[in-house]
Amino acid sequence: MRSPPSSTSRPTSPQAGQISQYLAAGYFYGASPSQVPGFVLGPTPNVNITWETATTTDLGLDMRLFRNLTFGLDVFRSKRTHILVPPNEIVPLYTGLSLPDENLGEVLNRGIEFQLGWRKTVNKDFSYFINGNFTYAVNKVLFEAEPASVPAYQRMTGHPIGSFLLYQSQGLYQDTATVNKTPHPIGSGAGDIRYKDVNGDGQINALDKVRTNQSSTPQIMYGMSLGGRYKGFDATIFFRGQAAAQALLQPGGLNMAQQFFDGRWLRSGDSKYPRTFNGPTNATYGSNTYQSNFWLLNDGFLRLKNVEIGYTFGREGLLQKRRSPPRASISAGTVCSRSINGVPPSIPSRRLPPHRVRCPVLPVATTRNKEC
Structure with missing residues (x-):
């Protein structure tokens, strides 16, 4: 059992700067203006x-039961x-x-x-193994220096890092x-998207965006590995x-996903996607x-990440002189994926601040060029 609370610091971004800077510029003077350096x-x-400070507490428990079962738990x-x-x-522009x-x-x-x-x-x-892991992690902005003019329903404070600020759809016209x-x-x-007038001013503008509790960073990640060995095969x-x-x-x-074209609005009653490719080009x-x-x-998915099959040769004859027997194997990566929304996922990496590193997955779809 482990419990190592700690407090660490790291350098802040250098862009803030600690010294005054004077930048080269120029001014125009005279009846026939010409630039004068300045x-x-x-x-x-x-x-x-000063430095950012992180205060971290991680309570962990590791166990082995019945010689074959292992269990690990961390709460952080x-x-x-x-x-x-x-x-x-905000300072006046004239300054x-x-x-x-x-x-x-x-945070x-x-x-x-x-x-x-x-x-x-x-x-x-013959031997075999099964391993599984599960992670649930959430973050919340406790304080963000937001202007007083920002409406409460748009503030980042109290929401996850990277949470979406979105117009609210009410279906299609x-x-x-x-x-x-x-x-x-x-x-x-x-055929266009109908938006909610959130503040009731009779207009659809930036004041109608609403901060959500959703972001592209997954709160849940899981994995499972299983395998076995029979004689020389594994x-x-x-x-x-x-x-x-x-x-x-x-x-x-x-340039659009093909699904937007296939499911576009064409007539009254269509409701899957708007008239993306319908009407004038500028629409x-x-x-x-x-x-x-x-x-x-929904960006959830399950991927068969890797499959590997191998064979380890025996130690007969000359092979007994080797420290370890040779092994031949064949493997395949990202064999198949199952996305909840039906869109194949890709795997760009991103850091989940401030304590864990995760790899969120964004969907990618084929595109098609169309003229209206």
């Missing part, structure tokens, strides 16, 4: 800049303070000043991990009459997956490309 005051320094909590964030104060970042941000990360394994040797010719009697972006028509299979993650998959111009760049929860997809 200097302008650069970024305002922050002489009080990490609080980061003094994170560099932009200040919420020529831009305020530096300050050590104001705070809390906590979660649980456990591993379970079974390994057994049946006889000299099915007819022009409904468009005309509801607040809508300019140019909206039948095999191993490895699965991994994630859940409680979201991804924004939406059109951006005329493709309209309000349907706003970041909204209409395009928010």
Whole structure:
């Protein structure tokens, strides 16, 4: 059993700077203006800049039972303070000043991990093993220096890092009459996404975006490996997956996922995707490309990550002189994947601050160029 609470620090971003800087510039003077070299005051320094601090507690338990069963459990909590964030104060433009970042941000990360394994040797010719792991980790911004003018429903404080700020979809417009009697972006028509007027001002604008508790960082990750050995042959299979993650998959111009084209709105009653490829070409760049929860997809998946089969040669004859017998194997990576939303996942890496490193997965779809 282990319990190593600790407090560590790390350098902050160098962009804040601790010294004044003067940057080369120029000014124009005279009846026939010509540029005269000069200097302008650069970024305002922050002489009080300090390191970020992380206070971490990790309670762990490792056990072995019945000689074959292993179990591991970790419960962790990490609080980061003094994170560099932009200040919420605003200075008049005539001062020529831009305020530096300050050590104001705070983030809390906590979660649980456990591993379970079974390994057994049946006889000299046959043995097998099964291992599984599960992680649940969440984070929350405790303080972000946000301007007082930001509405409460848009604030980052109290939500996960990277949480989405999205327009709220109410489905698709099915007819022009409904468009005309509801607040809508300019140019909206039948087949376009209908957005909620969150603040009730009769307009659809940036004030109608709402902060969600969802992000692309998975809260749940899991994996399983199993394998065995029979005489000289051995095999191993490895699965991994994630859940409680979201991804924004939406059109951006005329290069679009094929599924948006196949499921586009064509007539009243269609409701899967908007009129992405329908109507004038410029409609493709309209309000349907706003970041909204209409395009928010469940990014959970299960992947058969690796399969390996091998054979270890015996120690007869000359092979007895070797320290270890030779082994031949064949393996395949990412054999198949099963995505909850039906979109094949890829695997870009990303760091989950502040305590664990995870590999969230975003979907990728084939694209098709179409002209309206």
